[in-house]
Amino acid sequence: MNVTDTGARAAEAPRRSFLRRSIAHLEGPQTMGSGGAFWVVIGLAVLAAALYPAFADAWTVGNAAYFMVWTFMAMGLSLIWGYAGALSFGQTAFFGLAGYAYGVLTINIGSAYGFTIIALLLSVGLAGIFALVIGYFMFYGRISGVFVGIVTLSVTLVFETFMAQTAGPQWRIGSARLNGFNGMSGMPPLTIPWPGGELVLYPGPSLYYVLLALVVICYLGLRILLNSGFGNVLVAIRENPHRAEMLGYDIRLYQMLAFGLGGALAGLSGALYTAWGQYITPSSMGLTSAALPIIWVAVGGRRDITATLFGTLLVLTVFQTLTIYGSQYALVAMGALLLVTVLVAPQGLVVLAMKGIGKLVGRGRS
């Protein structure tokens, strides 16, 4: 649909500056927001986020880092659900798998020589491979629609049940006790080997900056991916699988790859979460935990990665504020929020707001 557009862009490219050309990769029909004004706003947001630790105490900064930990899982879900059209309820399965893998690896091997980074990568890879396997069975079995949701939800619930019963001393991998319902704890936080002493990333400014950098990298990377041929095919599959197939795309492969990537992103959240709080419990894979990513992404706007990112941070903030008055009430409020969003604004609240701002700005110009 935008062949002429990209063609024109390619012909024009040599005349543009390097900055313009690199931004061109980040913009396209599959993501909202384009043009100088948008990127200035994003840049200012990143700048504000970077300056934030200077004005806040260490606890608040660690808390903000906690929010950012979740955004990867949300962006992965947006990719699978919003862009590829396959609603996964079981992102928490990959989250938990990677979280436990990080714990088992680091407890057994320790944190010397930057091994925590390797453990992080290994756990993310493990989650991604597991997602590919599940995705292979689902998409090559040609199930779609609601069945994807049921299978993924069953996977995460069975994981939770399994981990919750590993209480006995016989459930250990190496020196790591799985510890059943109470979960694992005592794994080392992320440690970066640094000239002149290792940099241990406890929740606080240092971890905050690493996470901020990761969020920005993931966000920009996903924008490039979604506006590439791969992303366009994903959207084509979402809009009409049969048509996409008739056009010659192996939709099973595309869906499986998207699912694998989404699973790996959920795994990244899981491993980072374990490193952040130095614990992980089976309830992080339970029904309630599995519902939360759906709420963030649905409320933000599943079909846009920017809306998902900001929606997630927004909903997490609101959720935590409500939790002060009682976490049970907060969950009721989250359920109601989800219900209202689906009934009243199925596109997502942040998408609505972004479109509204876009219209206002457009009107102001004309």
Added chain:
Amino acid sequence: MLFETVFATIYQFGDAFAFLVIACAGLAVIFGMMGVINLAHGEFIMCGAYVTAASARAGLPLPLAILCGALVAGLVGMVVERLVVRHLYHRPLDSIIATWGLSLIATQGVLIVLGSTMAGIGTPLGAIEIGDRSYSLYRLVLMGTSIALLVGLYILFYRTRFGVIARATIQKPQMARALGVDTGRMYGLTFGLGAALAGLAGGLYAPTMTMVPTMGVTFMVESFVTVVVGGPDIFVGAAPAAAILAAIRAALTAWYGQLFGQIGLLIAVIVVIRILPGGLSGWIKGRTR
């Protein structure tokens, strides 16, 4: 000795079969007839169980109490259909999410209002001794109930006027409307029936379980798996799916314990969707056609 072993095996199988059929009936009716996956299924089960326990403790005989539970769950289901699900028929994925929102509200709401547990009711009917093992008589009743349920649903949907109109509404809504069927009312009734069946499941299993707000989750995996393996046509698929899965679960539970029964179910479902994408009903239909 042989008789005892055979009976023990059949009992294990029958228990698993009854659980799968009773747990999935409500979900299967709503999904098979309306294409909506009701993620609040577990909460309707919880509702049925709570009402049953409350009315049984208030002095109602257990069968009546169970009917009460089913009835209340059904009424709640009709209200939910009217307020929420009705607006989402053309967006099946969104209807899942909306019912999930409901499920969160219901679980946490019950937790806030009624506390983290409720006094349960004991398992009635005692036990019978065969050989040196004892078997719960109530579970044998449940096995009979599950078969009665299957027969009853078959008669309801294939031998009554309601069933004909309901199936007509599902297959060709416009045509049914043109012939004077109030399709909106039929959808409401069907959803209510599904919710009532979920409530019935809760009521039937209430005497065997601890009453906690999250008790519905116990039923979720089993009922989902049965519906997926059964495939889109639930009347053809659900019973054989439950039978096969029950055999798998009973065998694994007997050899390795409860948990491996559940994991076995999950692996079975993942393999089945790879080999038989249309589920059992798709496969059976393909053969008979």
